[in-house]
Amino acid sequence: MEPIEKFRQETREWLEANCPASMRTPMPEEESPWGGRNAKWTNPDSKLWLDRMASRGWTAPTWPKEYGGGGLTKEENLVLGQEMRRIKARAPLASFGLWMLGPALLEFANEEQKREHIPPIVRGEIRWCQGYSEPGAGSDLAGLQTKCEDKGDHYLVNGQKIWTSYADKADWIFCLVRTDPAKKHDGISFILFDMATPGVEARPITMISGASPFCETFFTDVKVPKKNLVGELNKGWTIAKRLLQHERDMISGMGLGSGVGSSASLESLAKDYFGEANGRIASSALREHVAQQKMDGKAFALTLQRTAEEAKAGVGTGAASSIFKYYGTELNKRRYELMLEILGTQGLGWEGEGFTPEEIGVTRSWLRSKGNSIEGGTSEVQLNVVAKRVLGLPD
Template sequence: MAYDVTEDLEAFRTETRDWLEANCPPSMRTPMADDEIVWGGKRGEFKNPDSKVWLDRMGERGWTAPEWPAAYGGGGLTKEQNRVLQEELRRIKARPALFSFGLWMFGPALLEFGNEEQKKRFLPDIVKGKTRWCQGYSEPGAGSDLAGLQTRCEDKGDHYLINGQKVWTSYADQADWIFCLVRTDTSSKHEGISFILFDMESPGVEARPILLVSGSSPFCETFFTDVKVPKDQLVGRVNGGWEIAKRLLQFERSSISAGGFGGTGGSGILGPEEYAKIHVGTDSEGRIADGDLRGRIADHKMYAKAFNLTVQRQTEQAKAGQQVGHTASILKYGAAKMNQDRHELLIEALGTEGLGWEGEGFDEGAMKATRGWLRSKGNSIEGGTSEINLNVVAKRVLGLKDHQ
């Protein structure tokens, strides 16, 4: 049924509210701990059984990807209907049913560049959380200069053969499939790259977790040794992968800006203002006693509010069909700085409590904040370094020329 007028949207709101009340379990209307995040996939774990119920119900309705076409498993909603859906989800404080690189990055790119067979094959399982994807982009010698990647993909007649290495591959050890940039032509840098998909259980694929200074890590180094890939898993044309890569990076940077970074510290962490009142103290008016710290926390809160409103505007523009373009680079840079500044304020507010790592004598939330502060150092690297994003802004937005 199509809802094109106010009365129809109100009918849709009523229908949606009734469905959510009947189908969202009570435990899915509570704050979510770090270890309760649902990534889906063949190896997906559900600490809370209701998480599986909630994912299955939302996935079956297509509401994990509300505006994707129903033909590919999505909800088929208009942007107005989706706005109503999101309002109703917020009203009952519903947890996200699924976190997924497939939803945020790969799926939108496949909708734009994939053929009909590929869309029908891969998108429905993303919507239902049956397949977990990882991203094969950066390499040891091709991070900031992504187009310098050297992972080889050779045409062997009835299949492709892939050899090479990727690094910082988030959750590669947990993923089912990978969307990967490979070199199909060594005579041209940008025009010699292709975009290909393959199963992480393919012979010759090995993922090794990387330990970070924060003590835990989603990142892996990933090795490909004579990996055979069917030809129908190439997306777009041979040597046409750079266009897809750039578009997907826009989706990635937009999703990072909208959803935050790893290193937020998770549940159990108060904000800088709350910790400052506990550890720095308050004045006679109940304000943070240290005026300088109070002012910097206020500045950060205003920046965060303005930033979030900007992200909302950009999201609405994208849903309206407007080209987001290089705005994603601006927002990704801003999000990295904002998250790092927040963690600096947290650690300053904690004082000596911020030295805690493990053991008795330290608040659990404070120890999470310390680890989150260390983890946040990577925010200006992942999803495109801050330097690269500033270069994009300088060249593509401000129109500045390279220095000669």
């Protein structure tokens, strides 16, 4: 038997034996396995599944074994993904550490930092948040002003971040700070600190939906140990950009309909609400829209897959991540527009009677999808990156 087929067989057996039955069902939003010091496990199987996967390093399958990762080759990782999909296994861990920080640490951190921070990410023990945006620095991120001063034996941080997703629930933050006010890009550093440090305050921002997924985050005389600087002083912009590429790669996957409330196929939804004629969606106009969306989704999935296979291990897709971020998030928004169109007046529900939980899920996900083309850099910014860094056009 080929080694990869042996790996498939062993993986299949292990997953069958270790993936709890309730982890083979679609994931309700409240069961998202974010982990962290204060994780609340509404379903104990989520924790069991996380621990079992983490014990093999399979929450981060391709990260090196020495830092707790799975040490899998790309081919083995593909097989693991296929075998998990075969039994409809949930992802064991949702984590900014996994999607953004970890890959950046593997590339830029020193040995001590890798050993301190990567294994807890793999095990889902520390929940990270991202301190990038500020009230005056969003698209023009390099204009950030959060001050970080060298005080001899530590750094002192003062300033404000905004839109910090889940800062009130996070244990640690990866943060961009200004260490040289005289320079723009070359005056930024990348630091890590514990959100429990005195002087850190996260105030949740309540949205129109009533949810508070992000915060204003204030830093007042926050003392940060010097060992928490990643890379060189004033060279944080390079790390920041690479981390954004990982973030964009992660967000672009949403265009394939992996978001909450999107498990229903467009086709079956259309048949349920518009009826069937000869096994097809009864409305020819809607049929055309659904077919177009499915074709675009398929073409995008294949392009992502091809690029992932071409990309060098661990480095992500580079500036091309902006193409995928742009296209994937716009595709995702179109998908939800179409779902709302299919639901008709049933897509107007927010809560209460008269709407099924699935209908309410679609409506909420439709609103949430609007944020996809803003977070991680807006669509306009992605087009600028594509123009400059992919096509080589002048400013």
